[in-house]
Amino acid sequence: MVPIPHIVAIPYPAQGHVLPLMELSLWLVKEGCKITFVNSEFNHKRVIKALSENDDVQKKISLVSIPDGLGPEEDRTDLKKLTEAIAEVMPGKLEEVINMINECDENGVSCVIVDENMGWALGVAEKLNIRRVAFWPAAAAMLASLFSVSKLIDDGIIDSDGAILKKQGIKLSPNMPIMNPSDFAWACFPDPAMRKMVIELVKDNNERVKSADWIICNSAKELEPGPFAMFPQVSPIGPLLASNRLGFSAGHFWPEDSSCLKWLDQQPNNSVIYVAFGSFTILDSAQFQELALGLELSKRRFLWVVRENLLTDEAADNAYPKGFKDRIGNRGHIVKWAPQQEVLAHPSIACFLSHCGWNSTVESVSNGVPFLCWPYFADQLFNQSYICDVWKVGLGFKKNEFGIIGKEEIKNKMDQLFGDEVFKERALDLQAKVKSSVKGGGSSNKMFGKFIDWIKTG
Numbered sequence: 001m002v003p004i005p006h007i008v009a010i011p012y013p014a015q016g017h018v019l020p021l022m023e024l025s026l027w028l029v030k031e032g033c034k035i036t037f038v039n040s041e042f043n044h045k046r047v048i049k050a051l052s053e054n055d056d057v058q059k060k061i062s063l064v065s066i067p068d069g070l071g072p073e074e075d076r077t078d079l080k081k082l083t084e085a086i087a088e089v090m091p092g093k094l095e096e097v098i099n100m101i102n103e104c105d106e107n108g109v110s111c112v113i114v115d116e117n118m119g120w121a122l123g124v125a126e127k128l129n130i131r132r133v134a135f136w137p138a139a140a141a142m143l144a145s146l147f148s149v150s151k152l153i154d155d156g157i158i159d160s161d162g163a164i165l166k167k168q169g170i171k172l173s174p175n176m177p178i179m180n181p182s183d184f185a186w187a188c189f190p191d192p193a194m195r196k197m198v199i200e201l202v203k204d205n206n207e208r209v210k211s212a213d214w215i216i217c218n219s220a221k222e223l224e225p226g227p228f229a230m231f232p233q234v235s236p237i238g239p240l241l242a243s244n245r246l247g248f249s250a251g252h253f254w255p256e257d258s259s260c261l262k263w264l265d266q267q268p269n270n271s272v273i274y275v276a277f278g279s280f281t282i283l284d285s286a287q288f289q290e291l292a293l294g295l296e297l298s299k300r301r302f303l304w305v306v307r308e309n310l311l312t313d314e315a316a317d318n319a320y321p322k323g324f325k326d327r328i329g330n331r332g333h334i335v336k337w338a339p340q341q342e343v344l345a346h347p348s349i350a351c352f353l354s355h356c357g358w359n360s361t362v363e364s365v366s367n368g369v370p371f372l373c374w375p376y377f378a379d380q381l382f383n384q385s386y387i388c389d390v391w392k393v394g395l396g397f398k399k400n401e402f403g404i405i406g407k408e409e410i411k412n413k414m415d416q417l418f419g420d421e422v423f424k425e426r427a428l429d430l431q432a433k434v435k436s437s438v439k440g441g442g443s444s445n446k447m448f449g450k451f452i453d454w455i456k457t458g
């Protein structure tokens with residue numbers, strides 16, 4: 001009898017990384033694999049707490065945890081501290097988990113699937129002689145930029161510490177979209193020490209990732225042909241989460257508030273602006289108020305996700321403009337965390353005012369929903385260029401002389417997007433391409449099939 005593959009999945013400890021790897025894991029369970037999913041202790045507790053009563057994910061997947069090296073109260077948004085703590089503590093703990101599985105499961109661990117940002121875990125698997133898959137949950141173009149870091153240094157685009165030397169947009173290869181050096185992932189760290197650490201980490205990860213048995217990416221050739229042509233060893237298997245959903249909601253750090261689905265049911269088709277900034281983006285209270293006033297000024301319906309930690313300087317509940325909620329009444333609905341994929345699939349949604357995280361981007365694209373782009377940092381700036389300049393399915397905002405996006409700008413861009421049907425038409429075209437990629441015979445579907453065959457024959 002062929003042994004059941006036992007896979008250990010290791011996400012980077014952030015919401016936008018845990019969710020797509022969880023979805024991939026659930027797909028692999030459906031294909032007959034056993035999964036041990038290794039979260040950091042801090043995130044594991046949040047995931048368990050946020051599970052809905054009906055979610056039986058723990059019957060399907062073994063959810064385990066290891067410490068990330070920080071105390072319970074320490075600031076996990078300090079990425080330098082977090083990265084150093086992870087490197088110190090997690091490798092040894094992961095090795096213990098794998099050894100324990102090898103003792104209990106007669107066939108042992110057949111392969112690991114590791115988030116690209118956790119290259120050290122590929123090192124642990126290599127040491128233990130276990131097959132290795134690197135998982136990249138963002139745009140393939142961003143991975144191509146990481147793979148090109150040494151060339152960018154040699155070509156004088158950045159220096160060896162990641163500082164930008166040439167400001168003009170560049171193409172990594174003739175078929176790639178133009179990339180602005182200020183949009184590269186490491187450029188979002190103003191602290192030179194942090195940037196240098198990221199560059200070193202990228203180089204280290206590149207070596208480990210390139211020697212993995214598979215590099216899989218939650219994107220599709222139809223969305224970004226250039227980077228897949230440039231790095232054919234990167235296999236598109238996506239967008240898994242968005243277009244081929246299994247209907248589970250495990251992996252969230254906050255409980256989903258499904259009240260908004262009932263509210264959406266009462267709204268006319270194609271009328272609601274969905275406003276959400278993912279899990280990490282923050283606003284100060286001046287910008288938050290301006291956004292609220294822009295939504296009010298637009299006179300349009302909206303569903304707004306106001307995470308409990310969305311504001312930098314104040315509790316969100318105290319930050320709304322005076323009388324805002326009374327003036328808005330039932331025209332707007334506010335939740336702390338939405339079932340986003342169900343929201344984006346709802347017929348009343350007309351557009352997505354988004355921070356352009358990759359998961360949010362592919363979820364919206366997969367549902368044919370056009371965008372208003374409000375990127376915050378890291379890959380979100382580049383994802384905005386895909387949305388506005390390459391796929392042309394959305395509009396960006398311009399900041400005013402005070403460095404914020406003003407209420408008139410917000411209202412005007414909403415009017416422009418609603419007033420021009422071409423955005424919706426293009427979004428539907430793109431949706432059709434993505435759907436054909438993930439369904440039987442499509443390029444992502446075929447690649448996923450090959451990947452499963454490899455997993456099963458290990």
Ligand code: UDP
Nearest residue numbers: 016278279280305337338340357358359360
């Ligand atoms: N998300 C959600 N409910 C919300 C906001 C976000 O379920 O109210 C999910 C969203 O569907 C996506 C993930 O959280 O899968 C956010 O990932 P993304 O890459 O868009 O942004 P990040 O949080 O990494 O900045």
